[in-house]
Amino acid sequence: xxxxxxxxxxxxxxxxxxxxxxxxxxxxxxxxxxxxxxxxxxxxxxxxxxxxxxxxxxxxxxxxxxxxxxxxxxxxxxxxxxxxxxxxxxxxxxxxxxxxxxxxxxxxxxxxxxxxxxxxxxxxxxxxxxxxxxxxxxxxxxxxxxxxxxxxxxxxxxxxxxxxxxxxxxxxxxxxxxxxxxxxxxxxxxxxxxxxxxxxxxxxxxxxxxxxxxxxxxxxxxxxxxxxxx
Numbered sequence: 001x002x003x004x005x006x007x008x009x010x011x012x013x014x015x016x017x018x019x020x021x022x023x024x025x026x027x028x029x030x031x032x033x034x035x036x037x038x039x040x041x042x043x044x045x046x047x048x049x050x051x052x053x054x055x056x057x058x059x060x061x062x063x064x065x066x067x068x069x070x071x072x073x074x075x076x077x078x079x080x081x082x083x084x085x086x087x088x089x090x091x092x093x094x095x096x097x098x099x100x101x102x103x104x105x106x107x108x109x110x111x112x113x114x115x116x117x118x119x120x121x122x123x124x125x126x127x128x129x130x131x132x133x134x135x136x137x138x139x140x141x142x143x144x145x146x147x148x149x150x151x152x153x154x155x156x157x158x159x160x161x162x163x164x165x166x167x168x169x170x171x172x173x174x175x176x177x178x179x180x181x182x183x184x185x186x187x188x189x190x191x192x193x194x195x196x197x198x199x200x201x202x203x204x205x206x207x208x209x210x211x212x213x214x215x216x217x218x219x220x221x222x223x224x225x226x227x228x229x230x
Contacts, residue, residue: 007161008099008142012110021047035086037109038064044079052080052123057132060091074220092135127151153211156180174207
């Protein structure tokens with residue numbers, strides 16, 4: 001039987017916080033000497049009330065600093081925690097050779113966040129752009145009993161050896177993407193996921209291999225549609 005960790009299964013599970021919450025702002029979590037995970041804490045949250053969390057994965061050659069602008073202002077405006085892990089190497093392990101150190105680092109980061117904030121088990125999203133989108137899609141479907149929403153921007157592939165749960169999926173892609181053409185990526189992914197029974201929202205836009213801010217805002221609405229007061 002395949003080791004579930006090698007297939008991308010996370011060991012993380014929700015728990016009650018045991019540490020003091022972090023104040024509002026950007027925080028390196030102090031977990032790793034290099035390429036540490038970064039957490040954005042908005043000013044409006046109450047640490048001991050269930051809070052949505054988005055885990056945002058950078059693209060190949062990227063970093064937390066480069067990818068955070070995709071969703072950071074939305075985290076502040078809408079009141080969700082935003083965690084940006086960083087791959088140990090230039091891109092995510094699953095792109096290079098398979099699930100390994102990045103999965104373990106992600107488990108560590110999630111555990112640290114949940115030790116300081118009470119997370120909402122009904123609103124935990126994996127999101128990412130390019131290689132980060134592929135990573136979010138692959139790990140999100142593999143851990144769909146934990147991940148409730150998957151937000152994918154310009155992803156090239158999905159690698160899923162085990163499926164669990166049924167997360168809702170938001171896929172976006174530019175029709176002028178020459179790096180990862182839409183016909184062999186997003187359109188194929190959306191069709192396969194729908195055939196498998198997933199709830200899929202697919203958005204195509206007139207653009208290259210770059211996320212579109214207006215589409216990122218749509219993805220946040222998709223994530224929080226049933227969480228806003230009123």
